Amino acid sequence: MPTRLLRSPLSALRLWLLVALALCAFAQAALAGSAELEQGIALIKTNKYDQVEEGVTLVASSRDPRAVGLLAALQDSDLYLRKADGRLFIATRSDAGYDLIDPLTQAPAGTAGKRDLKRIRINNRLRSQLRTAVATLNLTHPEASVRLAAVNEMLDRLDADSLALLRDLAGDEKNAEVRAGMTAAIALADLNADEPARRIEALDQLEGNLHPAVQGGIQRLLDREQDEAVRATAERVLEGLQFKRDLYGFAETLFFGLSLGSVLVLAAIGLAITFGVMGVINMAHGELIMLGAYTTYIVQQLMPEHIGLALFLAIPAAFVVSGAVGILIERGVIRFLYGRPLETLLATFGISLILQQLVRTLISPQNVPVANPDWMSGSWQINSVLSLTMNRMYIIAFCLIVFTALYLVMRRTSLGLQVRAVSQNRAMARAMGVRSARVDALTFGLGSGIAGVAGVALSQLTNVGPNLGQSYIIDSFMVVVFGGVGNLWGTLVAGMSLGVVNKILEPWAGAVLAKILVLIFIILFIQKRPRGLFPQKGRAAEG
Template identity: 65%
Template sequence: MRHLRQPSFRLPPAPVRTAVRTGITALLILAMAAIGGTAWAQAGVDAGLDHDSGQGLAPVGAASSPRLGAGQGAARAEDGAPTTRADGVTIDAVVQPTAAEAEGLPAQPPVEQRPAAAQKAPAPPVQTAPTQPPSLETALPQLAERSFKVKEQAAQDVAASGDPRAADLLEALLGGKLYYRTDDKRIVLARRSGDGYTLTDALSGEDLGSAGRRDAKKIIINNRMRSRLRGDIAALTLASPDASVRLSAAKRMIDTKDAANIQALKTQFVVEENPQVRDAIGLGLAIAGLRADTPEERLAAVNDLKGSLYPEARNALDKLIRTEPDQTVLAAAQAARADIERRLENNRRLETLFFGLSLGSVLVLAAIGLAITFGVMGVINMAHGELIMLGAYTTYLVQLAMPNAIDYSLFVAIPAAFLVSGLFGVAIERGVIRFLYGRPLETLLATFGISLILQQFVRTTISAQNVVVENPSWMSGSLALNPALSLTYNRLYIFIFALLVFVALLLVLKRTALGLQVRAVSQNRAMARAMGVRSARVDALTFGLGAGIAGVAGVALSQLTNVGPNMGRAYIIDSFMVVVFGGVGNLWGTLVGGLTLGVANKFMEPSTGAVLAKILVLVFIILFIQWRPRGLFPQRGRAAEQ
């Protein structure tokens, strides 16, 4: 088994997509590290080490890398063959790193169990294929026979043929799509069309035209065949050149009790180099090992399952704990179970943290435009939520305009939403707000009126119902860090997007001429004007900037929530809470405030429920304002006194 631990193979360059995702993961983990503290250490262990026993910290994204070239693979199989034959059984014991390894201690193979295990079970041959494999061409027609016995043998032969088409054919047989023609007993694939079938030859794929209802007959299979077929298909797909196919096959076989399947797992385990597939196969073998006859073997299997995050591992251990007679094994199983529970608990915490950060990033996105108009300009814009809504509706309209390129629609929608909401913002500032500077409460009322008008405007022109905004394909799916923790891409991207928007805004305010003028006007309007700043123009642009950011937030939100005329209302109170909590006039306060509130909300939810968590957060903010009336990061200096 030593060869299995050798860090021997270089992975081929991963496709670009994978590289991007890996980078994103790294970024996320870094972000988590900044906040998560100790939890991060566990994340690293779970994310990196668990995937692979041989390669240490393998890149997480490597899972989807294509298989090695045929030459390399063959060389390796040869290389490993003697050892494997010598003690084939021990393969199933080499699955997971032990807890010690995960902790970074030197790996110690649990020597004491190995010899016993090896002695007990004689080494089965690795290659199960007989010398003369039956050919697909001869085996397939047998399926048209009436006897189930013949059919079963035929299916076996098809499976054993080694033909690449075999798996698909068996799948079709299992799914009831395989027929035979009544006149010449030719095996065909049939699709219902009208009154009859459209037939294609099962072997050549040749189009045989349509046939009447009585011209083709379905090949009937019984339950016994069905279960065998499932095993055969799994074994066949386990040898597929496509790593993702192998992975799903391995996962299907994790709970298998079928001896042939276990043999297939063992065979593949020797040659498998994809860490995730290896992981799954090893898990299946270890679970099978739990049913072994000797306590030593079971103990070895238990040790292999230690730290596995697959739910199957947990269930198998639970089952073992209920039935295990041997005290040593029982104790080990209970320890392993507790260890798994602890890891799962850590993963749950990480998941909650991720949800919290995701909610927090939404809050930050919604609030950051407000942080400019309210924080920097001192204008209370109650129509902020409606500017977010306009951004979301812009996304909807952009997608209507380019229905065939939904994947790229967001890249069009972001600048479009910025412009639409920004222009509305400038219009609001020029039309209403500029007459109300210095009267914050009146501003509040007037902008609230504008928000009502905008809502009704959308209801009248588009629809009072919610509209459907589609997710681009690259936003769907999720990133599986380990079997117990996966992060959905849309939330991940929106988190990153929120950070990007934040940084961009910070740069605009700190590094551009406009930003300098904005800060000057907000600190001392009269003095700024005396220095030649055109304060009216700066006001309009600043408000437009804040409104534009709200529009961009709307694009992001359209990917997470319903888009409807009322959506702005849902965010306005939360946004104000974030800004007030973080401290008016401070962008960093908004970032920290939003993320804190999001995480706090999600960590309370399991024990209190979503609504109560929200109420508690609101009460907390009300009390917090009493304690620090100017938020987390209060503005200092003369400007703060006004």
């Protein structure tokens, strides 16, 4: 019933092209490599998926050193056809249009307007073909790191040609790491060898190699292997791999848990001040986080050229914006409602709705795009199994920095001292000359400002939209209540442990059930210890 629409051959054009190419090839038989390159380029210029595919094969098999640049550009969708003369260029966006580079010589080739060029389209099949092709060509790259990446890339997609090439190259390879990679690739291919002894030898070489292709290869070998000795070796190697995998898997889960935990701590720590220390149930806390995220967006819009710098500037900006809104809320509404928690709850909930709708009306009901700087994307590859994503590592570090800063403010500054004094005994603090109204406003501003800073961090992980705050408000209260009201350490420990527990439960219970289980656990825990993990001691706790 369905057909491959875009793969339908344009027979006439294609035939003509092939004839032309054949003639061309005949004429230049002496220069076989460069002729293949030329033919390949001609096919790529057709901009039809199946012909580009043939073209890429030809360009790759030319083994011409100039081919890598061309194929890499095609892989990144940077290869364009100039409509006027049908030449290929690598084009990068500039203010006026495009800057052109010649794909073979890599020399600058002037500029072009936006409408002068047509991009060479690629699809997934081509992308995967290009990856292998570029990797094959990169096996002889002067940089050892590029060669290593190329070998790892090719490990599970070796054909006879590239295997032969690898065998040639492995002997001359100077870099130990790259040589080990090449040996592994050859060993992986040798799993298919006819003699059992060679298969066992290959298995021995693969022992402890965590590349996913290795496990798949050995698994496939086990499925068809008849020879008992080979089977035994394969099973032993596989078991060793599995053990290592489990070990790293556990480390990974721990990392996931800590990173989820630090998100929880960031979202909750502002609340730990306003709710924990001041006792205000602030339902608009989530919206203060949202305002911080929107501030990041606006700062980025103001300086689109410097996304990374904008992110750093957004931290103080978000602190000021959310802090100011927080002080406004405190002075305008909450101060009239101290001691009446139910009214505070309703009033702040109303404020949260107002803030949400305000953002919807003023900015957009749609989510807004907040860009990630390049250093936030990607991951730190420790080995083939364990890789830690960069953005999560920054979030963990950021969370610890914010926590430390806040802790120092509360413990080492006079503001912190006054806050603690007022929260422990308002009347006595006032008698000692503390202006409690001012302290209330500043404390609330501090808690709100920290919520804004959390918003900057969350903008890098999740969607920035009017509903951002709602998804964190329940989690935040959960963390603060679990940790013990009025205790920063409690918030940190509670957030981190809830994160880890959630991530340990998630693989076997599913994301939905894991959340429910955590909630039930907290409810039971609160029944046993109503004051949370770290109950506040002293007179305030009684009241």
